[in-house]
Amino acid sequence: MSVTGFPGYLPQANEERTQKLRNLCLYLHVGELDTGWLAGMQLMYYQFRDAGLKVHFTVEKGQHHRLETFENEGAARLFDQFDTVVLTSATLAVGGRFDYLKQRLGIQPANEKVLPQEFDFREQALREKITAVDAVLYTHTHADHILGIDDLRPLSFAHKPGRLPLYADPGAAEFLRNMFRYIFDADYKFGGLPQVEMKAIEGPVELFGARFEPVTVIHGETPILGFRFGSAAYLTDHSDVPAESLDRLRGLDILFLDALRYKPHPTHSTVEQSLKIVDEVKPKRAFFTHICHDLPHAATEATLPPGVRLAYDGMKLEFEI
Numbered sequence: 001m002s003v004t005g006f007p008g009y010l011p012q013a014n015e016e017r018t019q020k021l022r023n024l025c026l027y028l029h030v031g032e033l034d035t036g037w038l039a040g041m042q043l044m045y046y047q048f049r050d051a052g053l054k055v056h057f058t059v060e061k062g063q064h065h066r067l068e069t070f071e072n073e074g075a076a077r078l079f080d081q082f083d084t085v086v087l088t089s090a091t092l093a094v095g096g097r098f099d100y101l102k103q104r105l106g107i108q109p110a111n112e113k114v115l116p117q118e119f120d121f122r123e124q125a126l127r128e129k130i131t132a133v134d135a136v137l138y139t140h141t142h143a144d145h146i147l148g149i150d151d152l153r154p155l156s157f158a159h160k161p162g163r164l165p166l167y168a169d170p171g172a173a174e175f176l177r178n179m180f181r182y183i184f185d186a187d188y189k190f191g192g193l194p195q196v197e198m199k200a201i202e203g204p205v206e207l208f209g210a211r212f213e214p215v216t217v218i219h220g221e222t223p224i225l226g227f228r229f230g231s232a233a234y235l236t237d238h239s240d241v242p243a244e245s246l247d248r249l250r251g252l253d254i255l256f257l258d259a260l261r262y263k264p265h266p267t268h269s270t271v272e273q274s275l276k277i278v279d280e281v282k283p284k285r286a287f288f289t290h291i292c293h294d295l296p297h298a299a300t301e302a303t304l305p306p307g308v309r310l311a312y313d314g315m316k317l318e319f320e321i
């Protein structure tokens with residue numbers, strides 16, 4: 001359970017509440033730049049740890065508090081009508097309902113509102129009838145890019161007796177091994193786990209006769225990877241592309257790049273910034289991805305130069321690899 005969106009409850013952690021939380025595993029996530037919550041949540045982490053609770057505390061480098069960002073964009077309206085808001089994820093539903101969680105937290109009765117998850121590998125794979133995956137290349141370890149790992153499970157079985165290879169830079173590989181220890185450190189004899197193996201990216205990755213060249217981009221304050229393969233390149237998340245990386249993106253037929261919205265964002269590129277990158281490296285075709293709800297499809301495309309389009313779900317392109 002993430003308690004990031006649980007204001008007013010944990011700071012008054014009396015014995016009764018602490019008991020209720022004892023059997024849960026608590027995940028406290030806070031943005032490094034959120035000074036209002038950082039110190040308090042760290043203190044809470046020490047208190048809970050000392051009280052013998054299972055608790056993990058992670059600081060997201062270079063990030064603001066997610067709710068604060070959300071709130072600044074007018075989403076406060078969503079929460080205004082409530083005294084206390086608990087944000088959780090579908091993984092804590094039992095039989096599609098949150099009754100068990102609510103009972104454990106002692107917060108019944110409570111209203112529920114379901115916010116659909118837009119990054120759903122399973123739904124997308126079913127829609128596009130993807131029945132085989134040969135390898136996975138990770139760009140970085142943010143949740144929207146890694147939480148589909150369990151849905152690789154049925155696809156990984158086709159690799160038996162081998163394993164589906166996953167590629168990530170050494171830091172990301174270590175993070176993924178830790179985060180998904182039940183997969184990577186498993187001592188479980190009865191099958192059922194994704195049959196995957198983690199391989200560290202130390203340079204270009206040769207796969208099936210094609211060369212996937214890692215291209216470093218800056219995502220907030222973190223260097224992460226994009227990939228160039230043949231005449232195409234795919235950069236998912238970036239707020240800056242260093243000059244030496246721009247040089248490796250010249251002469252492309254297709255460039256996919258991040259263009260979140262018009263308004264500046266600490267970890268993502270804006271339409272204006274991405275158009276500058278396109279202008280600089282001059283791919284024949286450019287497609288904006290990681291776009292948010294601020295960019296209505298047709299209206300945005302009408303303002304873009306002809307060689308630049310918004311990517312969309314189910315898009316299929318041909319290129320030289």
Ligand SMILES: [Zn+2]
Pocket residue numbers: 140142219237
């Ligand atoms: Zn990211």
Ligand SMILES: [Zn+2]
Pocket residue numbers: 142144145236237290
């Ligand atoms: Zn992302």
